[in-house]
Amino acid sequence: MNGAESLVKTLVAGGVDTCFANPGTSEMHFVAALDKVPGVRCVLCLFEGVATGAADGYARMADKPAATLLHLGPGLGNGLANLHNARRAHTPIVNIVGDHATYHLQYDSPLTSDVEGIARPMSAWVRTSRDARSVGADAAEAITVANSxxxxxxxxxxxANTAWSNGGVVSKVAPADAPKPVPEEVVREVAQALASGSAMLLLGNRALRSKPMALAAAIGAKTGCLVRVISRNPRIQRGAGRVALERIANPIEKSAELFRSVQTMILVDEDEPVAFFAHPGKVGKLTAPDSNILTLAMRGDDVVAALESLADLVGARVDEVPLEQFARPDIPTGELTLEKIGQALGALLPEHAIVCDESITSGRTFFPSTRGAPQHDWLQLTGGSIGIGMPMATGAAVACPDRKVINLQADGSGMYTLQALWTQAREQLNVLTVIWANRSYKILHNEFANVGAGKPGERASSMLDLDNPSIDWVSLAKGMGVEGRRVETMEQFxxxxxxxxxxxxxxxIEVTL
Amino acid sequence: MNGAESLVKTLVAGGVDTCFANPGTSEMHFVAALDKVPGVRCVLCLFEGVATGAADGYARMADKPAATLLHLGPGLGNGLANLHNARRAHTPIVNIVGDHATYHLQYDSPLTSDVEGIARPMSAWVRTSRDARSVGADAAEAITVANSxxxxxxxxxxxANTAWSNGGVVSKVAPADAPKPVPEEVVREVAQALASGSAMLLLGNRALRSKPMALAAAIGAKTGCLVRVISRNPRIQRGAGRVALERIANPIEKSAELFRSVQTMILVDEDEPVAFFAHPGKVGKLTAPDSNILTLAMRGDDVVAALESLADLVGARVDEVPLEQFARPDIPTGELTLEKIGQALGALLPEHAIVCDESITSGRTFFPSTRGAPQHDWLQLTGGSIGIGMPMATGAAVACPDRKVINLQADGSGMYTLQALWTQAREQLNVLTVIWANRSYKILHNEFANVGAGKPGERASSMLDLDNPSIDWVSLAKGMGVEGRRVETMEQFxxxxxxxxxxxxxxxIEVTL
Structure with a gap:
């Protein structure tokens, strides 16, 4: 058995059965092993940023890592931006990056580069396998690390030679650590703080599934503390029959007054609220300087158990929390506006939809108008690196073939990784992409003023506008085998x-705004 | 004057008057400075790999650096693959990468990443400006480093705060070092080696302009040594009235016998010939183990002076070298074949064309059939990271608005950075893109066998083929404002x-193969 086969078998043994791949020469033995070893679905992507973003979307929905298959340093480089987003989403991913044969590196042939150096900024763990014998054990460790x-x-x-040489050993994958229990004294301290004045529970990441959100809502109802989530979360479970939490809209800086009004900020798998960017003369930390910041649960902690203990301590009861009522807006007619589009989304969102939201400025009305829709998941851009939407939708659709994925997509962001549409066509993935064609980097128009740069002149404006030429998304989709339609009225939408x-x-659907 | 203005003024003072930009919030003051300070043409790119590849193509033709403007770590990450190619082309580039305000980094807000760590693998020089006062001097040093x-x-x-704060100082840009003279004893040693037996002059990079190629050809004619170039060079000047050198075709490994037959290999701004990838059981170093490897000129050396000295020493006379005669093939008719297409290219290539060749497997017949065409430059993929063709053509067209750029483009490679077409439409760049639609990663079909992985099975094949769905390049071009046509016969071509x-x-033009 060669190293590549031991790798594929170890992936299968470790439950990693999906690989988003953009292979090259150095990965051919891995590709060959796919034929010999059953159990891995390999999804071809035509650009590495699609592969890494799809792995992110997949894991957010499957709650387990996918693998990526990338080609040396430059291929990994192309995947970095969406690995950055995945890192900020705390998404488990196992990247497999081919490199030259160990004995070939000395020649510094054209594709040689510092692969480890490129990997490190976005990886919690980086290893180069030494020989075929080590590959299985290395892969097993990678899976365990990802599954943390x-x-x-x-x-x-x-x-390459560790892949093609014989001597591969399939390795058993050690179970990942269990989520860490939160010490009782931490829970008690939080309970005391809740009793003593104005407080906010700020939930993120793993706390945004139905159960912990219901617990948090119950604690809020009992103690009078605010319960909030921030608008850059990997996945929120919501819709009719679930507990709805209020979301701090983007830009987060607009909620600075709310954050400053809170005496005790209690973080539940979330970071302290800070400004996304610095702006001249504005503070970065959004809480009051004298506020009390407590962490109920950190990344990797047992969030549900911590919230359960807290609920017990304060006497909050989940079964008393009101659930979101089923309520769909009417579908508005006439001229397209973002508000009306939000209502139409609320009216039409199918049950168990997965919303992959990279709407940026256009999408700010969509979250409230869909709260009473049937149960669904809402996935967002976590790391601020645009170009996640289409790949994330691709991965989510691979993870959940029976659910409809709706990708709400800003046009400027969509252009970074549009190649994802081809993979959607190839795999016949159940993804409905809705492009907001405002034909500008709208957010930069706002930010230009926010950073105190004044009003953009002619040359500056030309750096912010995408209207010359206008991008024709229906043709782009057609070019990659995806049917599309342009709409200009609410009826057409x-x-x-x-x-x-x-x-x-x-x-x-291209929505002309 | 703020830091951003001092930066733009320093760029202008240093002759860097073109910037390929994909800006974000942290770069808004630079964008604002473009309006205040005349002298920089800023070209918007919708993906950072387009910006870095365009900067590469620009500098290859303009013989001076362009700037790029990129957005934090992920934006730089998206640009790495083409920076890798630029590094392998020894292209001067000044990357300007925005980052958070220095005092904001402590908050680890979502877009925070290790920008320096991401920059280092592809940069000869990396610096983070400390304050507005330093920006001008830092930029000046960056330009000098690039201009080496x-x-x-x-x-x-x-x-961001170094850009928006006052205190900017425009800095004088120190001239770069002159090319280093090659010591006389080195030239003498090479001359002696040429006299003593079978030898090859292997030319690369700066040695591939008209004058050094003519000198090398004269030395070859006089001494009987072989003169060759490798098929991955940044820019070769060729065509009727110039000296033509024989090119070692891709894959380079097929010429191993030729290399091994040479007793003395003389490198002229080129590296030792090595296999592009390791293949099981094959050697990496293509010269014979006991061959004598001499370096006449290294990167940064005065190549022309070294060749002149050598020509003098051996008594070679440039004016006796036969020049390529003007000769155009006839345009073939009937069924499309790569050989016939090569002839048609030879028949139609306009004077002063700039050929940006990322044909990969499809293009192997095009170089010989164009040797008698009018004078032109031929630019190639240097670093093996596919996705350079369209960006490189974009940058070359910006550098040389009066010349026709012809981008010979493989389809699989084209998909990595197709966003370049939008910039071509926006700037009305004079680029004719010819796509070879073979609908596969053809080179991987070859490499699958070469690395000893056997014959691809069904699942492996699906990783190498792009025919499901077929990519419709005419629609993709239309989507980005570029007129296109699909051809299926030689007459149509x-x-x-x-x-x-x-x-x-x-x-x-999409050529259906």
Whole structure:
């Protein structure tokens, strides 16, 4: 058995059965092993940022890592931006990055680069396998690292000769650590703080599933503390029959007054609220300087148990929390506006939909208007590196073939990783992409003023606008085998949404704003 | 004057008057400075790999660096693959990468990452400006580093507050070092080696302009040594009226016998010939183990002076070297074949064309059939990281607005950075893109066998083929504002070429293979 086969078998043994791949020469033995070893679905992506973003979307929904297959340093480089987002989403990923044969590196042939150096900024764990015999054990360790309750990115670099040489050993994958119990005294301290004045529970990451959100809501109802989530979370479970929490809208800086009004900020698998960017003359830390910041649960802690203990201590009862009522807005007609589109989304969102939201400025009305829709998951851009939406939708659709994925997509961001549409067509993935064609980096128009740069002149404006030429998304989709439709009225939007939802496979709607 | 303005003024003072930009919030003050300070043409790219590849193409033709403007670590990450190619082309580039305000980094807000760590693998020089006062001097140093005769990538990281704070100082840009003279004893040693038996002059990089190639050809004619170039060079000047050198075709390993037959290998701004990838059981170093490897000129050396000295020593006379005669093949008709397409290219290549060749497997016949065409430059993929062609063509067209750029483009490679077409449309760049639609990673089909992985099975094949769905490049081009045409016969190809050559602006031809 060669190293590549031991790798594929170890992946299968470790429950990693999906690989988003953009292979090259140095990965050919891994590709060959896919034929010999059953159990891994390999999804071809035409750009590495699609592969890494899809692995992120997959793991957010499957709650287990996918592998990526990338080609040396430059291939990994192309994947870094969405690995950055995955790192900020605490998503488990196992990157397999091919490299030259160990004995070939001395020649510094054209594709040689510092693969480990490129991997490190976005990886919690990086290893280059020494020989075929080590590959299985290295892969097993990578899987265990990724599966940590912290959700980590592990990058295994596979020199070509470690893949093709014999001597591969399939390795048993050690179970990841269990989530860490939160010490009782921490829970007690939080309970006391809740009793003593104005407080906020700020939930993130693993705390945004139904059960912990219900617990937090119960604690809020009992103690009078605020309960909030921030608008850059990997996955929120919501919809009718679930507990709805209020979301701090983007830009977060607009909620600075709310944060400053809180005496005790209690973090539940979330970081302290800070400004996304520094702006001249504005503070970065959004809480009051004298506020009390407590951490109930950190990344990797047992969030549910901590909230249960806290609920017990304060006497909060989950079964008394009101659940979101089923309520759909009417579908508005006439001219397209973002507010009306939000209502139409609330009216049409199918049960168990997975919303992959990279709407940036356009999407700020969509979250409130869908709260009473049937149960669904809402996935967002976590790390601020645009170009996640289409890949994330691709990965989510691979993870959940029976659910409809709706990718709410800003046009400027969409252009970074549009190659994802081809993979959606190839795999006939159930993704409905809705592009907000505002034909500008709208957020930069806002930020230009926010950072005190004044009003953009002609040359500056030309760096912020995408209207010359206008991007024709229906043609781009067609070019990659995805059916699309452009809409200019609410009636057309609603009709296109219904058509797209009815299709089993990818569909794209370009909304002219 | 704020730091951003001092930066733009320093760029202008240093002759860096073109910037390929994909800006974000942290770069807004630089964008604002563009309006206040005249002298920099800023070209918007919708993906950072387009910006870095365009900067590479620009500098190859302009013989001076462009700047890029990139957004924090992930933006730089997206640009790494083409920076890798630029590094291998010894292209001067000044990257300007925005970062958070220095005092904001402590908050680890979502877009925070290790920008320096991401920059280092592809940069000869990396610096983060400390304050507004330092920005001008840092930029000046970056320009000097880039302008080194070695051709280097300098990455200047610009924290937002160093851009927006006052106190900027425009800095004088020190001239770069002159190319280093090659010591006389080195030239004498090479001359002696040439006299003593079978030898090859292997030319690369700066040795591939008209004058050094003519000198090398004269030395070859006089001494009987072979003179060769390798098929991954940044820029070769060729065509009727110039000296033509024989090119070692890809894959280089096929020429191993030739290399091994040479007793003395003389490197002229080129590296020792090595296998691109290791293959099981094959050697990496292509010269014979007992061959004598001499370096006449290293990167940054005065190549022309060294060749002149050598020519003098051996008594070679440039004016006796036969020049390539003007000769165009006839345009073939009927079924499309790569050989016939090569002839048509030879028949139609306009004077002063810039050929940006990322044909990969499809293009192996094109170089010989164009040798008698009017004078032109031929630019290639240097670092093996695919996705350079369209960006490189974009940058070359910005550098040389009066010349026709012809991008010979493999389809699989083209998909990595297709966003370049939008910039071509926006700037109305004179680029004719010819896509070889073989609908596969053809080179991987070859490499699968070469690395000893046997014959690909069904699942492996699906990782190498791009035919499901077929990519429709005419629609992709239309989506980005570029007119296109699909051709299926030689007659259609010739007609489309003539149409594309007549257009002043971008045009795309999809050649169905």
């Amino acid at each position: 309750p912290k959700g980590q990115i592990a990058t295994l670099i596979l020199p 609603a009709a296109a949404m219904k058509a797209g939802l009815a299709v089993k496979g990818p569909f794209l | 005769p070695k051709g280097q990538i300098a990455t200047l990281i610009l924290p 010739a007609a489309a070429m003539k149409a594309g050559l007549a257009v002043k602006g971008p045009f795309l």
